[in-house]
Amino acid sequence: IFRAFTLPLIQDEDISASSQWSESTAARYGRLDFEEGDGAWCPEITVEPDSLKEFLQIDLRSLHFITLVGTQGRHAGGIGNEFSQMYKIKYSRDGSRWISWRNRQGKQVIEGNRNAYDIVLKDLEPPIIARYVRFMPVTDHSMNVCMRVELYGCEWLDGLVSYNAPVGEQMSLPALPAYFNDSVYDGAVIHRCGLGQLTDGVCGLDDFTHSHVYNVWPGYDYVGWTNESFPSGYVEIMFEFDRTRNFTTMKVHCNNMPSRHAKAFRQVVCYFRSEADWEAAPLAFGPAEDEENPGARFVTVNLANRMASAIKCQFHFADAWMLFSEITFQSGRDRSTVYTAMYNTTLAPPKTGLPPNIQPDDSNTRILIGCLVAIIFILVVIIVIILWRQVWQKMLEKASRRMLDDELTASLSIQSETFAYTHNQSSTISEQESNSTYERIFPLGPDYQEPSRIICKLPEFAQSLEEPGRIPSPSLITSSKSTAAAAAAAVQDGAPHYAEADIVNLQGVTGGNTYAIPALAMDLLSGKDVAVEEFPRKMLTFKEKLGEGQFGEVHLCEAEGMQEFMNKEFLFDIPEDQPVLVAVKMLRSDADKNARNDFLKEIKIMSRLKDPNIIRLLAVCIYSDPLCMITEYMENGDLNQFLSRHEPEGQLAVLSNAPTVSFNSLCYMAAQIASGMKYLSSLNFVHRDLATRNCLVGKNYTIKIADFGMSRNLYSGDYYRIQGRAVLPIRWMSWESILLGKFTTASDAWAFGVTLWEILNFCKEQPYSQLTDEQVIENTGEFFRDQKRQIYLPQPVLCPDSLYKIMLSCWRRNTKERPSFQEIHRALLEMQP
Template identity: 55%
Template sequence: MIILTSFALSADFDSLCVAAHCRYPLGMEDGRIKDHDITASSQWYETTGPQYARLNREEGDGAWCPAGLLQPSDTQYLQVDLGQLTFLTVVGTQGRYARNSGNEFARMYRLNYSRDGLLWKSWKNRLGDKIMKANDNSYASVIKDLHPPVISRFIRLIPVTQVPNTVCMRVELYGCPWHDGLISYSSPEGQQMYSSPGYPIVSLNDSTYDGVHERRKLSGGLGQLTDGVIGQDDFLVTRQYHVWQGYDYVGWKNGSLGSGHVEMEFVFDKQRNFTSMKVHCNNMFQSGVKIFSSVSCSFKPRLLANWEAEPAEFHTVLDDRNPSARYVTVPLGRRTAKALRCRFTFADMWMMFSEISFQSVNTVIPTQMTPVVTSAWPNEESSMPTTQKTATNPSVEGQPDNGNTPVLIGCLVTIILLLVVIIFLILRCQYVCKVLEKAPRRILEEVTVRLSSSSDTVILQTPPVPPRVSQMDPPYERIFLLDPQGQERVELLACGGGYAEPDVTQCTPHQCFHNSVPHYAETDIVSLQGVTGSNMYAVPALTVDSLTRKDISVAEFPRHRLFFREKLGEGQFGEVHLCEAEGLPEFLGEGAPLPDRDGRSVLVAVKQLRADATNNARNDFLKEIKIMSRLNDPNIIQLLCVCVSSDPLCMVTEYMENGDLNMFLSQREMESTLTHANNIPSVSLSDLLHMSVQISSGMRYLASLNFVHRDLATRNCLLDRRLTIKIADFGMSRNLYSSDYYRIQGRAVLPIRWMAWESILLGKFTTASDVWAFGVTLWEIFTLCKEQPYSLLSDEQVIENTGEFFRNQGRQIFLFPPPLCPSSLFELMMRCWDRDIADRPTFEGLYQALRPHVAL
């Protein structure tokens, strides 16, 4: 297991997360990069050829050495073909030591790169310098981070000298595969923002763009929108030192382009099937900056083809309350293309992007498969059945074939056996389908499972020196789903309306996830759909077996006393509204669980079921009322009253004036002298610990009743002025948090970044899976909700990572330790994410472990 540790940061921690996750040796030292992929402009001797330019290796005469004395004007280079597009973040160099007999090294070098092997570009740092310092001796390795990183396949290292000298080099390259496949984007050039007189001009240009820049248009290159640096909430604050304000963003002013939109084109290495586009946008609306209001993307299957007539359109939900920068996920509907053209519509005076990424899979054209028998000879005919080759060969037509008769007989026997096996599988498929036709289908849609790189266990931090590996990391293995008891491997694929067991040797990762094991493995748990389309609690079946009006222990509130103030969100079966309840304290009487009003109206959350909701949804809504009416804990949201005498059915619950914990923390900084001096909203470490204790206390209460929440997160924790927390269930219905849920087409949504591995793979929801989510919630709290869990992974990669937890081979990726978090608390989080369910702490244990720290 490799744990990457931090070093003295030259920039904010968050800006280095991508680099921390993408710093793996690419294969010079361990031999994954083959000799024929390493070339050079020249070599001194055969024994100092380019194949010997491997870091920490002393084969041949110890390194690559270009021929003769290197002159200051020379351009000798070592070229490496990485075999695929790669996100290159680090370069390591050494000189020639040759077992203490060599003393040649390069003090400086330049870096050229190419994505196609034809067009070469020169790397330069963010200040425009092209020269990198290298070695001071012949034996020590020097590791240099590339700021900005490079997306390329071919790399050239060009040693530089100021006086004639002999040089030799050994190198290693570090990074990870560039799975986006994006090779260029084109856009209008970024513009300048002129602020008040006396203040500097904010330049929002794409300063690291490596394509053509002419007529205020960028084309044919990549730049800041793919460098992995995510801009901050305040676009004037930069991740890098010694750069200008606004450096992290590329921005455009509304109206300056002659239209109300920004048009960008994206070209990819091959035809792909696009699932989504993620755009990181600034939303500092106080300065006239907002996320785009809508986007329309057109598709081109080939570069020489026309744009398809039907675009994919997406309208965003604008947020005028939270100025935080955020990712906007744009669904692309699995459209196939090699190029995209997207038009982003302005919502305010300015629009600013810092990163754009794509989730896609390589297009696979399905073909009808027929049984064939292949020959051992590697020629074009070898893929044809033997009988067909005989018929198409005129030289043997009409002649006896004595020598090939045994071969023909063997082929025919093989074909017959294959047909028998196929018939057997079809019959078995039909049998299993009949047996399981009533089984619930797994809700996970077909996903393509991949990780941005094959790696050992990594806690996402920035390493001082990239890790060394002694051999090639094996590719990710297939995930095998377990049966409900978790004892054996079971893979069930859709077959004629039911399920059948496939050939495990032919199962692809997306097949293994599609229509597999039943989603709910716990037969004694009932799930409620409710307003959000899911449920707040999974509860023992005996508590919701039947329901009449007398089972509801709260009173009927006059509907006309509820005054609508704001729509908090909507779900599959209804809406959640923020309302003022007139006369509610008097209606509830003495001891009502209401906050101090200070003469103001009482704010409540009203969950309203649509009048056209299904009967199942209606019954679930009433059952949820019954359950909620019986919950009584200071850290659980309380049902106050209901309106069920007429449609639409409503339940009225507490609402805290500070909103949810995610929004509250994301708008604050850690308490310091600076925050006090500048009146910046802040929280202290003791505040965060106090919040953690309250959440553990509320979950302890639910666990004591054998209730499973299934969606514990900061978005589902409400907060009042006294920092009292109450656990609720509004998060899923709020558009603000739609990106926190993995949407299953036409069926449901899952908070996969908070879910335990057994919940995703087995559909098993227990108190132990809530403990897992509690660990992620703690991580959110101590990052002040500035980042989404596993923000560097796509949804599909998060699912794949759960498979690594199941396999338990030390390859799973954990969340990195929050900088604000005490080490003992992070150890508690890690216990919550234990692979073995029985080894996770209980909520009682978590509460007892956290409570003593509150007084500190």
């Protein structure tokens, strides 16, 4: 049900502009057919050709589906005669990334007004889904312009904010080839997260070779793929929604032309994610085949009322080609909202009554009121049930925690001279007063500590050690000798000296700073000035948002004139007159004092990291808010996405015409990562989040280690959230990091082994993909017990035995037996020709 909205329903504060002539030509006067003030919005300066600095902006407060726009000039009762002959539209869903609207032929400029009086309405084909809309006047010569505008459409009730699908492909036809690319997709090129033809409300024709409706190429209506490009036999599309919803059905409009070997999907397997974790049990659905009635059709998939904020669907091929033109979702929230819209489509009280010969039907009114009352009653019952279930679950959790605390009568006793946070004899009283088992068991790294939920997987960790020369707290009970010996071996297991000293944990813009720096190293750094310069903000051009964290955001920008601000020792391979691609970490202006101090400390630390395989800090913006640090960014993005778009050299790559990476190049990239980690380990820095998502790729397979993978929604599935607090990359973490909270160079070596496994699998699979997060944690317990029941990552197909031995050595239980990064780097260099 479409519900129109117009600017008179929008509040004045939701209409803004880049500038204005005077108070009487402010943005709020830019309403269509509205004669208040001086009769329109007028920018302060004359609009120049090819200048898009002036705009009128509307904030719709929520996502809307916009299909029509209207414009008008300013006549002000004959006093004015200003109008815009042409204009462009930009829109945004989040207020940070702006997208230029293009019609189906790729044209951006829209024809506007020819005089100051008439209203000109233009259909937006394709329509847009946006919260913010900007009208930007365009001229072919210098002139004064004024505008009044209006939008038409409805609220976007689907809740779908983006989808991520493989790029469409080309089919060879006798006359013209059919292009099944998503030509109106508005997602970022790097991440492909946006909306396009699958959500534009237009269904494809039965015969996709006759796309004459829009005077475009054959196949325009569809996004399609051939099974030759997908060895797995399916195409995976991920849908992200604005909030967790109760999904009932998914409707997929598919082409069905057996003569062209195009059919609807044979089966779809859907995975659901409600918070940060994907549910273990997917939903499978197979539509009934209809060979007798060729033609495009909707296939309805029953989603069985699954709760999710994201859905990942794997569509399996039924023939050589699979073509989709529209995918929509229905949820319980959608139905209730649509019902309300059906009975609230009148935007204002009618100006006149009903004609005398047309009277309302009282019987129908009573039926509608009865249905409405029944629906409200059902909704109230459902809400009461949901609230009761939540209260009951909380009661059960509290009871289980009390039982667990009773069972966990002791914690690991750590020698007071080993860890900075352990208590001595004088602190036994404060330890008695603390009821946090979680804090006592994990003395290091609060951002990476795990509560008793994980500890209960390993009952032996819930018992205490009685050590010579240490007086146990009165609240602790001595454990059995066998468990004490095992835990003592774990604690004394070869952790490097520096990682057991004070650790400086910085809260960067992404939440937890990647590099863990021993206090001694921090003291050495604190006496030096920051060796980077202040960079003018106006020379930064926003490209896209890379991610966000607890205290700020990471943006991809272009920096003009960056070469002038760099030391001579740092050389760009980009000419001075061209902008440089950079990543900008920006601290939110409302961040607290501690976060600001940590941000400045991180700048000081990053300024000292100078290695060819570590991302460099180039400049800063710290003279005014928001505080920013500008770092390198490589043009090929992160290593995970780079490798996932490539294939190993071989016959399969030749058939699929996919870009390839040789085995030697893979080893070269791995050696660079080892070299960068060798440099960090020489400074006693612990990375704590080494993975392909945190490695950037430049020209000629150049690799540089970065630190903002955690902030990106693209990789939220790689992190395990602890009851809404910290997040852990558990599939890359060593057993002692998960169970003991210990992060050392040895634990970084473990993560390097997992990263090497990712590289040789071309990042096509998540580590331990066959295990749930809970099973991964249980597997770390098997490493601790060391009873030969632990599960190792399997040897990749492309991986020779010598390289797999390096991985296995990184995953040794005893940290002293794991290789150093110097040894790893040397071994990888020896494997290269």
